[in-house]
Amino acid sequence: VKPRIKFLLGGALVLGTAGYLMASAISETGVYYLTPGELSAKTKVDPTFYETGVKVGARVVNGSIVRDPGGRQVAFKMTDGAQTYDVVYRGITPDTFTDDVDVVVEGRLGRDGTFRATTLLAKCASRYENAPDKYKDTPGYKQAEKRA
Amino acid sequence: VILVGELSLWVALLMAVWAATVSFAGGQMRRGDLIASGERAIYATFAMVVLASLGLWTALLTHDFSIKYVASFTSANLPKIYTITAFWGGQSGSLLFWALILAGMCSVALWTNRDRNRELMPYVSGTLALVLVFFLATICLGSNPFERLDWIPPDGRGMNPQLQNPGMAIHPPNLYFGYIATTIPFAFAIAALLTRRLDAEWLAAVRRWALLSWFFNTTGIVLGMWWAYVELGWGGYWAWDPVENASLLPWLVNTAFLHSIMVQEKRGMLRKWNVTLVVSAFLLSIFGTFITRSGIISSVHSFAQSPVGKWFAGFLIVAIIATAYLVTTRLKDLRSHTELESMISREAAFLYNNLIFIGIAFSVLWGTMFPIISEAVRGNKITVGPPFFNTVNVPLGLLLLLLTGIGPLIAWRRASVANLRRQFAAPVGGAIAVGVIFFVLGLRNFAALLTYTFSALVLTTIAQEFYKGVGARRRMYDESAIVALPRLVARNRRRYGGYIVHLGIVVIFAAFAGLAFKREFDVNLRAGESKTVTDAWGHQWTFLSQGISRYRVLNREVTAIALDVTRDGKNAGVITSEKRQHVDSRGAPTFEPSTEVGIKGSFKQDVYVVLAGVRGTDAAEIRVTFNPLVRWVWLGGALMALGGLVVMWPQAERHRARAKSAVPARTPVHEQLPGLVRA
Numbered sequence: 141v142k143p144r145i146k147f148l149l150g151g152a153l154v155l156g157t158a159g160y161l162m163a164s165a166i167s168e169t170g171v172y173y174l175t176p177g178e179l180s181a182k183t184k185v186d187p188t189f190y191e192t193g194v195k196v197g198a199r200v201v202n203g204s205i206v207r208d209p210g211g212r213q214v215a216f217k218m219t220d221g222a223q224t225y226d227v228v229y230r231g232i233t234p235d236t237f238t239d240d241v242d243v244v245v246e247g248r249l250g251r252d253g254t255f256r257a258t259t260l261l262a263k264c265a266s267r268y269e270n271a272p273d274k275y276k277d278t279p280g281y282k283q284a285e286k287r288a
Numbered sequence: 289v290i291l292v293g294e295l296s297l298w299v300a301l302l303m304a305v306w307a308a309t310v311s312f313a314g315g316q317m318r319r320g321d322l323i324a325s326g327e328r329a330i331y332a333t334f335a336m337v338v339l340a341s342l343g344l345w346t347a348l349l350t351h352d353f354s355i356k357y358v359a360s361f362t363s364a365n366l367p368k369i370y371t372i373t374a375f376w377g378g379q380s381g382s383l384l385f386w387a388l389i390l391a392g393m394c395s396v397a398l399w400t401n402r403d404r405n406r407e408l409m410p411y412v413s414g415t416l417a418l419v420l421v422f423f424l425a426t427i428c429l430g431s432n433p434f435e436r437l438d439w440i441p442p443d444g445r446g447m448n449p450q451l452q453n454p455g456m457a458i459h460p461p462n463l464y465f466g467y468i469a470t471t472i473p474f475a476f477a478i479a480a481l482l483t484r485r486l487d488a489e490w491l492a493a494v495r496r497w498a499l500l501s502w503f504f505n506t507t508g509i510v511l512g513m514w515w516a517y518v519e520l521g522w523g524g525y526w527a528w529d530p531v532e533n534a535s536l537l538p539w540l541v542n543t544a545f546l547h548s549i550m551v552q553e554k555r556g557m558l559r560k561w562n563v564t565l566v567v568s569a570f571l572l573s574i575f576g577t578f579i580t581r582s583g584i585i586s587s588v589h590s591f592a593q594s595p596v597g598k599w600f601a602g603f604l605i606v607a608i609i610a611t612a613y614l615v616t617t618r619l620k621d622l623r624s625h626t627e628l629e630s631m632i633s634r635e636a637a638f639l640y641n642n643l644i645f646i647g648i649a650f651s652v653l654w655g656t657m658f659p660i661i662s663e664a665v666r667g668n669k670i671t672v673g674p675p676f677f678n679t680v681n682v683p684l685g686l687l688l689l690l691l692t693g694i695g696p697l698i699a700w701r702r703a704s705v706a707n708l709r710r711q712f713a714a715p716v717g718g719a720i721a722v723g724v725i726f727f728v729l730g731l732r733n734f735a736a737l738l739t740y741t742f743s744a745l746v747l748t749t750i751a752q753e754f755y756k757g758v759g760a761r762r763r764m765y766d767e768s769a770i771v772a773l774p775r776l777v778a779r780n781r782r783r784y785g786g787y788i789v790h791l792g793i794v795v796i797f798a799a800f801a802g803l804a805f806k807r808e809f810d811v812n813l814r815a816g817e818s819k820t821v822t823d824a825w826g827h828q829w830t831f832l833s834q835g836i837s838r839y840r841v842l843n844r845e846v847t848a849i850a851l852d853v854t855r856d857g858k859n860a861g862v863i864t865s866e867k868r869q870h871v872d873s874r875g876a877p878t879f880e881p882s883t884e885v886g887i888k889g890s891f892k893q894d895v896y897v898v899l900a901g902v903r904g905t906d907a908a909e910i911r912v913t914f915n916p917l918v919r920w921v922w923l924g925g926a927l928m929a930l931g932g933l934v935v936m937w938p939q940a941e942r943h944r945a946r947a948k949s950a951v952p953a954r955t956p957v958h959e960q961l962p963g964l965v966r967a
Contacts, residue, residue, distance in 0.1 A: 143627075143628045143629060143630050143631050143633075143636070144627060144628050146631045147628055147631060147636055147639060150640065151639070151640070151643050154643055154644065154647065154687070155643065155647055157683070158650075158651060158680060158683075158684060161651075161679055162651050162654060162655075162680050164679075165672070165676040165680055166670070166672055166676060168679075169672055169673065169675040169676050169679070170658070170662075170670045170672045170676070171670065171672075171673075172668060172669065172670055172671075173659055173670065173671045174669070195671055207903075212810065212812075212900075212909055231810070232810065232900035232901070232909065232911055233900075233901070235521075235867075235881050235882050235883055
């Protein structure tokens, strides 16, 4: 057999294994990334979406955050406008987690309608770049405006 | 000065358009005056971008808050060093910074090639000018750092506290240098394709730039890991975030290229492949910038959604189509000069090395893009996380590590059995010995065990190479080992510098394997309470809270906890962790609170303490993480950078002088190329 063919066979073996690993890793660890509205639509059509690991991107409802005083549990509501869910999360919350921020939670939606999150990521819209309309809401500007 | 800066941006754009037009025209019509004019226009573009940058720096340093960029990212009480680095802290400023570095690199590339590669240069400068046009147009029309507010705020918003860190001040410029340096090889590749001069000439011209890009990309990535580790407080340094992946992609392709270039140099093979790699490295750099700035993929790092994304998408599509067309129409000119002779040869090892690098790059790209791909194909957004990347890349990474040990030992063309036996005896012995020792010591994690076994193989390989090299010098020149070692490296920088890079890689892999033994504890402590936990090495650690203190410094309110730490009953010092609330110059809070991690490091492990929150007056929520071997990651990164420097370091003047005296009457360039007499 020519070395060239041998090499190609070996290469196909390596790439095939990599492809197989990728495909199986996706089917085992890939999760749906949904908005609350989409999740609610899915559960209506297909009840198996209850108690299935999903990722949900939504916004924290203003004033809904309740921290359990002793432990490290936090409860809040998240919404995308179309649907609102109660969320329970145990663990350390990120610094950026406050009212009205966009969050990405990973966990399972219970049949009681409560989302039990195992991870909580908060994304501040103004992290690197401010949104122009939000700009004037920062505390420094409010004060300055009052004075003016 | 600020107004001059703004205007000079527009002049720079016009200059770049001119440069692109006359360079290509000059190359086509073989008119030296046009070519020279194009090159001068690029130098002028650089000068104009420098002016613009000085304008922005002036605005930042004089706190001119009528400029939106200044008001958005700085405040009057921001430390001066971060006021300067705010230049690349936001979208439009970082684009200007990009243009500045790009124009600078273009000028250097033109200058160093003023007497060389004259057939290629018109097309090189034309391509470079086109890339400049794109960036300058994006800045001028899409995201102008000199945009003004219709009112003048009394103070700016200030800089995100997480960016107020020395690592963050130098990490983005490093990455940018790495990304931008891929443009020069890209321009040479395009020029070579256009002129069909696809021999070794253009490769030699781009190797140094590819190395430079690799060097900055490496240091940028490692610094970014360090920043994430000490600043973000989640306990790790790599999360397979889309933005991290975006910086890894060009690195993988560049590393593959730096290996495969040797195959073309020695054996004339892989010519299509090398062109493709060079072009891909550039396209992936642009792609990486695109996904960080367009908001197309959600990431904790990403800039907000902005119109700039469209510009990048457009440029990317045009560039991909143009290069794909060029490569496919030149396939005939890119035919290999030789064929693979044997599977047991250095070439074959390099081929597999490249295959795996590209395999890793592809899987990273696929995983990063999967939410978009799945949404487009099946209508559902499906995300993959670290488990995906680890499942795929751990085996591939291990294969690569194995090849790092094997490659340098095999002869070119065809290795004989005697050669193999001689070369492999020590490394294989070393690897088996280390594997057995670690197994007997109780290491049962399969991936970690393989990592250490392969690491031993690579280490012995490197040691053997140095030993043989030094031995040869000692016999030939009768030098002592101490004299011979540095001379050996100095005379064969590419080879031995490369081994130093391999050494760094091994150290980093060994450190990664340590992650398998990470331990994490969430603890609640009131003042005076303590908690005892056990790390992966079996040590008992006790953390005693000294209570919480609150105080104010410069631009922040600090809540801090101090922990008395003992290890196995012996005092191990104090660890403090802080929560910081940054404030503006009138004391009003800005941004969300940020965390200052307490780290007690040793070569065994880091004890990593994060103050997560405070309940009431003195009840602290703390997360304690034992991170094994993290320090070795930074050490490995430093070794890789050092190796890169050794390879890049210009050859001693002596060599050049000797080369010149050996060929006394070199034909002047313009006599070789009559069509290209410079004005």
